[in-house]
Amino acid sequence: MADSDLSIFTIAADHSFVDSLAARLLAETDDDPLRLADTTLLLPTRRACRALSEAFLRLRDGEPLVLPAMRALGDTDEEGLALEEAPGLDLAELPPAMPDSRRVMALAERIIKYRADLLDTPEYVSLPEQSLLLAAELARFLDQVQTERLSFAGLDALVPDELAIHWQETLAFLREFTEYWPDEVEEMGFLEPVMRRNRLLEAKVRQWKQQPPAGDIVAAGSTGSIPATADLLKVIAGLPRGRVVLPGLDIHSDDENWKAIEDDPTHPQFAMAQLLRRFGVSRSDVRRWETRDTVQKPVNKASPRARLILEAMRPARTTTAWQSLKGFETASLEGLSLLECANETEEAGVIALILRSGLETEGKTGALVTGDRRLARRVAAALKRWNIEIDDSAGVPLSETPPAVFMRLVAEMIAEGFGPVALLGFGKHPLAAAGYEPARFRSLMRALDKNLLRGPRPAPGIAGLRAVLAGRDGKALSKSAKADFVELFDRLEHRTTAMLALGDGEVSLSALVDAHIEVCEALAESAGDPGAERLWAGENGEALALFFADLRDSADAFSDLAPAHYPAMLEVLLGRSVVRPRFGKHPRLNIWGPLEARMQRADCLIVGGLNESNWPRDPAPDPWLSRPMRKSFGLPAPEQRIGLSAHDFTQALAGPEVILTRARKADGAPTVPTRWLSRLQSVLHAAGHADGLAVPHRWIEWQRALVRPGSPEPTLPPAPVPPLSARPKQLSVTRIETWMRDPYSIYARHILDLRKLDPLAADPGSAERGIIIHAALDRFMRLHPEKLPSDALSALLAIGEGIFGEELARPAVGAFWWPRFRRIAEWFIDLEGRRRDGIQGSVTESKGSIVLDTKAGPFELTALADRIDRLNDGALEVIDYKTGAVPSEKEVRLGFAPQLSLEAEIAERSGFAGLDGASVQALSYWRLTGGDPAGEVKSISKDMEALAAEALKGLQELVDRFSDPGTAYAAIPAPAHRPRYNDYAHLERILEWSGGAGD
Known part of the structure; x- marks a missing residue:
């Protein structure tokens, strides 16, 4: 048979491929419906097979129909390619594809x-x-x-x-x-998967060459970019009852343009030009796939939209023709529009809005075509505003499905030794139950989070959690709460024994997988349902079970590994599998990848994410061969993938209603429109269409209105007025400053009893550093209240090492905190050596209090003084160790920093245990930074009696004011004097009413 006798057809890009394919086949077999059953269709993907099945049923209005056999060329199994008897290939002896x-x-x-x-x-x-x-x-x-x-x-x-x-x-x-x-x-x-596919295709080629099939064979939708597929297509085209149908072949360009296309791998027609060259035929040998819709249209003239696309995609070396372009017909732009959104979020919202609006028209279908997975996920999420679950052809990564996330969290929890973050990640998952009712288990995990897991990380394992529990006194936890935690820890330990028993050494992957499954089923068990039923239920559970069955069967391919590496390894392997839900998706809305869209058509087609790096996708870096190495080796250039992507773009662009979208910014950075969109705009401008693509009516404005908040109403600072019975009757001197600067904080802390939670697994911060330094100096002063020892510095450093304890093993502590503490110790010993002769003695960390008579009754003021020295003349000096900022003398005298002034008043009234009252000669702040200088003393000694009296007077007035039942605990009444640190700023909503003053 001459090559020109090959049966090759094409369906124009502006026609629905699957509908046109199905329409002609139905017309050909209208007089004999059973003949359709003798037809075999070879399509690029299984989704294309499903789309064609739907097209047959749609064209027959759902009437019963015996469908043809449809196979996916991408399958690697003989069933998919219908190889019952392939000459020269014994299927029984053909090894399976390697999982x-x-x-x-x-x-x-x-x-x-x-x-x-x-x-x-x-x-x-x-x-x-x-x-x-x-x-x-x-x-x-x-x-x-x-x-x-x-x-x-x-x-x-x-x-x-x-x-x-x-x-x-x-x-x-x-x-x-x-x-x-x-x-x-x-x-x-x-066998390697591709090798096996090649053998199957080659066997089919030999079979059909020797013994052509009796029925019709139609290969449709493939561009023949895979050599083995191209060989099969050529054989099919030469069969007596074989036909090859190409998607959107350009049969209208002149020969000069086509010659340029054959040399341009980035052109959308390049792959099919190479296929025709491989077949040894020209474009004139390719016929239109006629249907009732196309038979009346002229063969030698492109449709208006097709002409626009051909010009926009003209090869670079023939673009001089743009200089003589005349205007395009109005029909070429009908139904084609462009939306340029501000950012990715707005783009997703606009697309979702367009898709949702289409549902108002009965029977209208809509689809988003994009290779940008982030955009696809955003659109799917935006549609949930209207409770719409859209069908995404790419599916969901198995690693992101609920049961897979649960199993990953369990593995991470074991590997992390029940660390707080990993433990709570597991404990708050809906599948976690450990034999409890799920609601009861989550309640226990919340209590565990609040009472035991905050602050420094516990020691590894359940034993570390038990140690933290043992360290809580009775006031912190009730007996019943402790009993609940004991039972919880026992259950967790018992149900994770299989993995814990593996230890830290290397074990086989099969042992890890078996233990992991056993532990996950045990932890997923609830009071009413077995763990296996909860874990493996539904489509996601079924896919996960198949994954672990395959992993278990393949485990011998990998060497032993430490359990600590298992979670990361599992995440990599899970990420390679995809779940495609079969049910529960909207029947009229879809998200398609570019390849799936090649074969399908929707009433409204949105082509999204039209920026460089998305259309076309940036070539992935190859860690195995550089670009020159690939070329020398004979692998195709990455530009060939650009040509295939361009073909998918032009197929989508030819639809009756097409909306192109892009985001001007992505991740906060300006974007570049895809080269094809830029070409399209350039061609339109060159042809005299100054406005380029039309912008559709107010989609962007509607989306912005949808998410725009209502007119803001003036917000006033919170000012709660609690009853007198709830107001505090005791405060420490450190809280008085807060009371003055931010009464709301006192309301939240002492009336509502709201306390800021420490971070999980927290590294020690500045507060912990201050506590450690205070404790070290206090212990030194108690051990050496009179004379300093000869090795005073060594003694203080030894005390510091003991208090720092295990914290010294932390890199940040050992590298930064300890050197600073050494410098503080040196400075402190030097200063103390010079002071000791001038003082009679010192008290440290001394508790004190006085009681004030107020309108609402007695009010107790308490204090814990860092240090009070009795000088040789009997007077007192109140000292405060500061590792942070020190208040100015002005703030102290104005009463905005009254801590030491009030401690002085308590000291003068003999309010401190072990310290007789006396006049206070000075207030001193010892700033301990460990920098240069390591320490600094700032003292206030002028008018001390008046200063202390004024502070007490101010406190009395403050207490009396808040003894008035009408006085509110306002948030930051004087913004200029707001506190340096505020744990309740989020409750006060400062930014809502301050205009940013809270920054």
Whole structure:
């Protein structure tokens, strides 16, 4: 048969591919419906098969129909390709395709071994998760080589001396690896997936050459970019009852333009031009796939929209034709519009709004076409505003499904030794129950969070949690609460025994998987339902069960590993699997990838994310071969993928109603429109369409109105007025300053009893540093109240080491805090040596109090003085150690920092235990920073009696004012004097009423 006798057709881009394909086949078999059942259709993907099935039913208005056999060319199994009897190939002896998990783990194992041998260091450890990521890229490289049917012997043609050292090392690995890898795969009883697909396709080619099938064979929608597929398409085109249908082949461009297309890998028609060249035919040999809609249209003239697309995608070397462009017909722009949104969030909201509005028209369908997965997820989330679950063809990564997240959290919790963050991540998951009712379990986890997990991280394991519980006194926790926690810890320990028993050493992956499954089922068990039923239920649970079955079967491909590496490894492997829900999605709305959209059409098609790096996608960096190495080896250039992406874009652009969208900014940075959109606008401008693409009516304004908050109403600062019975009758001197600056904080802390929670697994901060330094100085002063020892500095440092304790092991503490403490100690000992002769003695960390008579009854003022020295003349000096900011003398005298002034009044009234009253000669702030200088003394000694009296008077007035039942606990009444630190600023909503004054 001459090549010109091949049966090759094309469906124009401005026609629905699957509808046109189904319409003609139905028309051809209208007199014999059973003939359709003898037809075999080969399509690019399984989703295309589903779309064609729906088209048949749609065109027949749902009437019963015997559908043709539909197969996906991408399948790697003989069932998918219908290879019942393939000459020269015994299907019973054809090994199965190597499972993805086994393949990636086996490749990772080879990488780990090669790295260890290369570095020749026994102690070298390659993280399994890193090797798995690299193995995934190696698998992709192998697929590319096998898809192009190249020989790995071609690696020998690459000259190492011309490469950088790291590429030389990579090339050496590839050469060694590709020598033994095929034999290893064969020994394991498998075939590489692409190799197997190639063999199946090649077998089908031989079969149909020798024995053409009796029924019709139609291969539709493929551009033949895979060599083995291209060979099969050529055979089908030459069969007596075979036809090949190409998607959107350009049959209208002149020969000069087509010649340029054949040399331009980035052009949307390049792949099909290469296919025709492979077939040995010209475009004139390709016929239109006629249907009732196309038979009356002229063959030699492109539709207005098609003409616009052809001009916009003209090869670069023929773009001089744009200089003589005339205006396009009005029809070319009808239904085509552009929306440029401010950012990605607005773009997603606008798309969701358009899709939702389409549902108001009965039967109207809508779809978003995008390769930007972030945009797709945003749109799906935005549609949930209207309780719409949209069908996303890309599915959901298995790692993000609820049961997979639960199993990851369990693995992380064990690996982290029940650390607070990991423990709460597990405990707050809906599947977590550990034998309790789920609501009861979550209540226990909330109580655990509040009472035991805040602050410094406990020691590892359940034993560490028990130690924290044992350290809580009876006032902090009731007996029943402690009993609840004891039972909770017992259950967690018992139900995680399988994984805990593995220890920290290396164990087999199969043992880890078995133990992990056992633990997850035990922890998912509730009071009423077995854990297995809760964990593996539904589509997500079913997919997860299949994943772990495959992982368990493939576990022997990977070497032993430490359990600590298992969670990260699991996350990598889970991320390679996808779940595509079969039910519960909206029947008229879809999100399609560019490949799926090639075959389908919706009434309203939104092409989203039209920025560079999305359309086309940036080529992924190849860690195995550089760009020049790929070219020398014979792999196709990345530009070829750009051409395929351009073809998908033009297919989508040809729809009857198409809305193009892009975001002007992404992640806060300006974006660049996709090159194809820029070309489209340039062509329109060159043709005299000054406005370019039309902007559709007010979608952006409607979306902004939808999310715009209502007119803001003036907000007043909170000013609660609690009853007198609830108001505090006792405060410490440190709280008086807060009371003056921010009464609301006193209301929240002492009336509502709201306390800021410490961070989880908190590293010690400035507050902890101050506590440690205070404790060290207090202990030193108590041990040496009179004379300083000869080794005073060493004694103080030894005390500091004891108080710092395990904190010294923290890098930040050892590197920064301890050197500063040494300098503080040196400064303190030097100052103390000079002071001791002038004082009779000191009291430290002394508790004191006085009682004031107020309108509302007695009010107790309490204090805990850092240090009070009795001078040789009998007077007192009140000292406060400060590791942070020190108030100015002006703030002290104005009463905004009354702490030491009030402590002086308490001291003069003999309010401190172990200290007889006397006049206070000075108030001193010892600023301890450990910097340069390490310490500094700021004293106030003038008019001390008046200062203390004035502070007491101010306190009396403050107490009397708040003894009035009408006085409110206002938030920051004087913003200029707001407190330096405020744990209740979020409750006070400062930014809402202060105009930013709270910043």
